Amino acid sequence: MPNRAQLETFAAGVETAVDVAQIERQLHELWQLAAESEKDPSQRQITRDCLFNFVVLCETDAGVAHATEVISSLTSRHPCRAIVLSAGSDSATSELSASISAHCHLAGTGQKQVCCEQIAIHATGQSVARLGSAVLPLLESDLPTIVWWQGSFLERIDLFRRLVAVANRVIYNTSAWDDALLQLAALARVITEYPRCGFADLSWTRSALWRQLAAEFFDEPHCRVELSRIRAVDIVHGSGPGAGVRALLYGSWFAAQLRWPVAEAQTKIHFSESNDRDATSVGIVSVAIKTNDATFSIRSNHGEDTASVTVDMPNACGLPRKRAFWRSDDASLLSQEFDRSTRDPVYERALAMAVAWLEERAR
Amino acid sequence: MENFIAANPLREGLSTQQAPEPCALVIFGATGDLTHRKLVPALYNLAHEGQLPQSFAIVGFARRPKTHDQFRAELRDAVAQFSRFQPINPAVWDALAQAIFYHQSEFADAKGYKTLDEFLRKLDTERGTAGNRLFYLATSPTEFIGIIEQLGVNGLARMDRAHGSPPRIIVEKPFGRSLPTAQELNHKLANVFRERQVFRIDHYLGKETVQNIVALRFGNEIFEPIWNQKYIDHVQITVAESLGVEDRGGYYDKSGALRDMVQNHLMQLLTLVAMEPPTVLEGESIHDEKVKVLRALRPIAPDHAQQFTVRGQYARGSMAGKPVPGYREEKNVAPDSRTETFVALKLFIDNWRWAGVPFYLRHGKRLPKGVAEIAIQFKAPPAVLFAAESPVPLQPNVLVLRIQPDEGIAIRMNAKVPGNTVNLQPVKMDFRYGGSFGARSPEAYERLLHDVILGDSTLFTRRDEVERSWQIIDAIIDGWNASPAPFPYESGTWGPAEADEFIQRDGREWRRL
Numbered sequence: 001m002p003n004r005a006q007l008e009t010f011a012a013g014v015e016t017a018v019d020v021a022q023i024e025r026q027l028h029e030l031w032q033l034a035a036e037s038e039k040d041p042s043q044r045q046i047t048r049d050c051l052f053n054f055v056v057l058c059e060t061d062a063g064v065a066h067a068t069e070v071i072s073s074l075t076s077r078h079p080c081r082a083i084v085l086s087a088g089s090d091s092a093t094s095e096l097s098a099s100i101s102a103h104c105h106l107a108g109t110g111q112k113q114v115c116c117e118q119i120a121i122h123a124t125g126q127s128v129a130r131l132g133s134a135v136l137p138l139l140e141s142d143l144p145t146i147v148w149w150q151g152s153f154l155e156r157i158d159l160f161r162r163l164v165a166v167a168n169r170v171i172y173n174t175s176a177w178d179d180a181l182l183q184l185a186a187l188a189r190v191i192t193e194y195p196r197c198g199f200a201d202l203s204w205t206r207s208a209l210w211r212q213l214a215a216e217f218f219d220e221p222h223c224r225v226e227l228s229r230i231r232a233v234d235i236v237h238g239s240g241p242g243a244g245v246r247a248l249l250y251g252s253w254f255a256a257q258l259r260w261p262v263a264e265a266q267t268k269i270h271f272s273e274s275n276d277r278d279a280t281s282v283g284i285v286s287v288a289i290k291t292n293d294a295t296f297s298i299r300s301n302h303g304e305d306t307a308s309v310t311v312d313m314p315n316a317c318g319l320p321r322k323r324a325f326w327r328s329d330d331a332s333l334l335s336q337e338f339d340r341s342t343r344d345p346v347y348e349r350a351l352a353m354a355v356a357w358l359e360e361r362a363r
Numbered sequence: 364m365e366n367f368i369a370a371n372p373l374r375e376g377l378s379t380q381q382a383p384e385p386c387a388l389v390i391f392g393a394t395g396d397l398t399h400r401k402l403v404p405a406l407y408n409l410a411h412e413g414q415l416p417q418s419f420a421i422v423g424f425a426r427r428p429k430t431h432d433q434f435r436a437e438l439r440d441a442v443a444q445f446s447r448f449q450p451i452n453p454a455v456w457d458a459l460a461q462a463i464f465y466h467q468s469e470f471a472d473a474k475g476y477k478t479l480d481e482f483l484r485k486l487d488t489e490r491g492t493a494g495n496r497l498f499y500l501a502t503s504p505t506e507f508i509g510i511i512e513q514l515g516v517n518g519l520a521r522m523d524r525a526h527g528s529p530p531r532i533i534v535e536k537p538f539g540r541s542l543p544t545a546q547e548l549n550h551k552l553a554n555v556f557r558e559r560q561v562f563r564i565d566h567y568l569g570k571e572t573v574q575n576i577v578a579l580r581f582g583n584e585i586f587e588p589i590w591n592q593k594y595i596d597h598v599q600i601t602v603a604e605s606l607g608v609e610d611r612g613g614y615y616d617k618s619g620a621l622r623d624m625v626q627n628h629l630m631q632l633l634t635l636v637a638m639e640p641p642t643v644l645e646g647e648s649i650h651d652e653k654v655k656v657l658r659a660l661r662p663i664a665p666d667h668a669q670q671f672t673v674r675g676q677y678a679r680g681s682m683a684g685k686p687v688p689g690y691r692e693e694k695n696v697a698p699d700s701r702t703e704t705f706v707a708l709k710l711f712i713d714n715w716r717w718a719g720v721p722f723y724l725r726h727g728k729r730l731p732k733g734v735a736e737i738a739i740q741f742k743a744p745p746a747v748l749f750a751a752e753s754p755v756p757l758q759p760n761v762l763v764l765r766i767q768p769d770e771g772i773a774i775r776m777n778a779k780v781p782g783n784t785v786n787l788q789p790v791k792m793d794f795r796y797g798g799s800f801g802a803r804s805p806e807a808y809e810r811l812l813h814d815v816i817l818g819d820s821t822l823f824t825r826r827d828e829v830e831r832s833w834q835i836i837d838a839i840i841d842g843w844n845a846s847p848a849p850f851p852y853e854s855g856t857w858g859p860a861e862a863d864e865f866i867q868r869d870g871r872e873w874r875r876l
Contacts, residue, residue, distance in 0.1 A: 114795075208377070208378070209413075211373065211377060212377055212378075212413065214373055215371060215373035215374045215377055215382075216382050216417060218371050218373060219371055219374070219382035224371055227371075227372070227373075254373070257372045257373050257375060258372060258373075259372075304454065305454070306454045321417065321458055322454050322457075322458050323413060323458075324411070324452055324454050324455050344376060345376070346375050346376035347376070
């Protein structure tokens, strides 16, 4: 049975090593001790909260540290049981080690702290293959499971298949994948294999404001008619990692939502890499939607966290204006995805269009 | 192709499904507290979330001379102090500030409305507000009718365009101070606006947890089957305030707790708890169900007021260890005032679902703490199994919907104490929004202003709701006029002892909060 000092250490977020087989028991005893402390007002009052299981796959130690930071930030808004898995398959030794810690936040106006537990499991050598079996018994029953795969799950497809069988959602970031454009077709195939699981690409999530701003142009009926008159969509992106994938998904979304065939999309949508001050940008730099009578433009403002939106047409729909970008750090993007509980057919259509676009281009 | 673009295909899957139409919001009483503390911070929050129309303007209408820039500077300070987004985002504020204007006029001056009309037309051209107008009455209630008439006479309530929405008017509380005054105000509104153009604010309805009453009741199968007289013993609705009348003594002394809080906020909570499921989750359908509850509320005849109500008035006492004055010592309060600062009511809803179930409503100022909740107390289980073993009688189950602070839901149930005896003790399952959904909810005014801009009246009160509610309140006040003064209670206590006796006569207790 843990003592009060161990509970304080745990609640302070300090990792405590624990045998993999003893994780559940150790956590149970710690929470029981926390519940008993409620009777003593002189003790720190803590309680546990959990709305879902959050499994994170990390490829490096830096990835684990980043995941811990993100989880700490997320748990105040999205209480969960976080299970952080890391694999060092190159190691000669074969080990499975674990630790537990907590992320605590003051709740509401009271002095009570609401805590979420983090379980970290590190596997090396042959033990990597056993990660799946270590995770499944740790999942809280009757709660959704969300998997955040920091790298490409296509590279660890066996472990992926084991986890996706129990996952409600899988979140990844194609912008961080090597040769993402080459992997999109395989990704699209995997997504269709698992119709009961939702898939989310943070690269796509990050473009949400760009999609929102483009949509706003056409809310007014007299502007909406311009959708059928579009002759060109010019998308400029940076040259940083993942910028090309983001731009392709964005253009593909536009084409898919307007039901353009691939050939029409390729005639009308033009991608180009920015050569100016925004060249290192990892995202979209500007979008111009052109019809015979109008140009609808969105441009990110260099050095500001804003986008400028302009409409050049008679009887303009809206005035030039600036919009603050939504935060695009991993915690903020994941938070947006946690609020969605189902598959995203719009994303899947955009991905299918992007794959078709690439295949057509390869011919 | 025409069908294809009937809806915006780019909107699919986005978090915002409908962009609000361009519009100009005119705030009457623009230099007042409500505008600074609530309305403009809420508008800034909406701008921050990208939920304002692309083409939007705010026109402050008030008496004091002021330039646009002076007005903007004042509002910036207010936003910096009262917005839930801190610190202020310069890009968001700058964009909003460009849309803020000031129009100086007396409320009764027809010329001021003519120049307002001209100014709004200019904004239609320059800022693309498309002739859509929202008028917000944030003035003293004594100005309401005059402003409504001026809007009518000067053509500002007319829709003179081929497309767009008719002008909307938002009326702050108090909506009248009796049935005749509410009827008069409704009548004046109806002379100028159609009912669907009128948005009567009850900011309680904008609170996330109040909206959650409907979600809890109709989004869960386990509650609705037992939500009736067969299983529920009684319902307690409490809105307690720790503050006194502060600087509202002049207004409050003519109003009192019953008019100020019960007629609107507590009655709205009661209707949401008691109503039947609406056919759809839309304004008219929900209003219809709420009105049915109000119609089924058994009126308290004046000669029964003593039996079904208790009123109190706070006397000197202490709050958080500091002495506080009694109500009659407050600024702008008559030294012999008979105005109630505490009220407890017992109401019955004479319909199939609620026959015989008392609804106890309790509100007061200078109570020990600020708390608002609805407690559904179920009937006690038969004690035959545990009576001999358990040293204390079984506690009935209670479902508590906490509105503030620590918004959440709690259920009290009985559980066996570990050990060799069959000893049962009540335990509480507690769900707190703050813990499970850490994000801060939008302010009530944010939600309500957003709904007005979209033209959604679900969270506003309809004419018949207001009038029926006043009918019930007026009968109580008639009864009070013929009865002794309110019972005094010491500040910092839970009201007069008579309130405890009132509920104890029924074999029940007020909840300890």
